[in-house]
Amino acid sequence: MRSSRPIPRIATRRALFALALLAGSLPSAAQTDPTAALASRSAIIVLGTVTRAAASEEPLLAPSDSTAVVKVDRMYAGSEIAGDQTGRSVTVILSKPGSVKLGSQAIFFGNPRFLGKAITIADEGELPVAPAEADRLAPTLERGLQARRDAPLRARLATAEKIFRGTVETVRPLAGEAKGRRREPREEHDPEWQVAMVRVTSAIRGTTNGAVVPVVFAASRDILWFNSPKLHAGEAALILGQRPRESEATLLRSTGASTFVRERHAVLVTDPADVLPLADEQRVIGLLQGQEVPR
Secondary structure, eight states, X not given: OOOSSOOOOOOOSTTSOOHHHHHHHSOHHHHHOHHHHHHHXXXXXXXXXXXXXXXXXXXXXXXXXXXXXXXXXXXXXXXXXXXXXXXXXXXXXXXXXXXXXXXXXXXXXXXXXXXXXXEEEEEEEEEEOOHHHHHHHXXXXXXXXXXXXXHHHHHHHHHOSEEEEEEEXXXXXXXXXXXXXXXXXXXXXXXXXXXXXXXXXXXXXXXXXXXXXXXXXXXXXXXXXXXSOOOOTTOEEEEEEBOOOHHHHHHHHHTTOHHHXXXXXXXXXXXGGGEEOGGGHHHHHHHHTTOOOOO
């Protein structure tokens, strides 16, 4: 069933980045190469042939010089959002009216506008190519796509106060650290704060080897916190410890635990990118050094 309103352009949950901030977080290659830059802004990238110009298969979108129906010859990105569209027709809202003609081939860089039996893509840009040229551009497209995948992690790296590899020694509820303050009634989306004491085994930023860092996390399985990292005693992980954001600071105050966070210099991990497997350590170091490290 089609939605009656446009679907927001894709960004990694919570955070990944707003598209307005994305360009500043990209490697220089993605910023200076126009094709890679287009790829970094696009959730869906397809090689397609225009079968109908100034046309639309979406009932909610009137045909105009800014629309075209395209048969997908190859899908470079977006199958996880819209399924594999190879061989199917999609409607494209062009970045420039009249920029493609009947029978022409191009790589279409865009984001979903409507999803249903067929999809509609709002284009960031079109790049006219022959199939052989598209093959040659594949590495450039991958650089841009990698930059897009890395953007949420880059955002968390930019704001992390402490970055380190460590082992969780103990975990306990944070409510017990309220220092005599009466806890306010539990809210519907209570994060159920807990604190893990994590021994640093490899310091990258803001701490030293051997230090024990209090790391606060949301133990709740509520829908608001379901994807928030959960730490367990004995776990070894790469930690991107953050200072509380305003909304998190409010929740910490409501439990009476903000004093503990302040006095113990605790950090929070609330975004999926804040706790990573040890295998990602070199990737993180490479991103911190401004290098592109493949996943």
